[in-house]
Amino acid sequence: VWVLALALLAGCGARGFLHLDRRTFDGQVRVWLGGGGNSTVVMEGSQALVVDPKMLGFARRLRKEVEEDLGRSVRRLVLTHSHYDHAGGAGEFRSVGAVLVHPRARARLAGDSAGGCRPGGGGMPEPGLTLAPPRAPLFESPGQGRVRDLCALPYVEVAGEVTLWLGGEEVRVWHPGVGHTDGDLVAYLPSRRLLVAGDLAMNGWLPRVDPQAGGNPLAFWRTLDAVLELEFDSVVPGHGDIGGREIIERSRDYLRALEGDVRQARADGLTEDQAASRVGLRAELKGTPPLPTESHSGNVRLVYRALVDAETDAPP
């Protein structure tokens, strides 16, 4: 339980994400806010695609409500990244035929399962497409009454971009670059001008970077810049309510300004500790309501370290 609590705190912040709240985006798209990461359900005929299945009992409730209340069989999952509050409940979805995930996120999920999925499994793969198959056959028959192991899911690795067609519905699943982790995927529904952003977007929290999962604050805002080139009006963030493009613009602006401020602090000779206490939120960002400050100094430290690392890595 403590490991889980710590993972939640490290992953995505502790506030407000357990309360489950349902939203109807339109006739085909529903959103289950909270209970871990937000879940987006795209319905097509008798089937459904779910972006982020939540965790534990919340995943079970989501599955029951989609399968029993809405009468849809969940055939596809998209995992926006490997954090447990988003992906941990994937095994609940026994009728799923394909689980789309970035190769590095899949490796982490495999590593988090007992013993890993391969002998010596759980290590970081080389960047790019990894073709190592999961331990179980790709299309096993759905188990009865037992949650499938995260190793046994029929993963489809998405290192770049794939387009799914659900009936007439186009769903683009894309890795826009390193950000919250190094294995984030977004789902983009162009006909609805809807972006499902995972933890690349938080509504009501500062952007969070998980360096242990390859996240990088310097890459993050550049990745958000790339995301903003898509044409969308609505965003389902990883946590917090549905909103518009401003959720992503705000995060991009915050991280871009933060990089500039920490570069200046380093140029002024400040240590990491000094920067963490002195680099505040910029005045123009303070007025923006959903920008709480509790993890700002932590972000300053992450940017500071990322700049030191980038310097160390640079050729002489």
Ligand SMILES: [Zn+2]
């Ligand atoms: Zn996360």
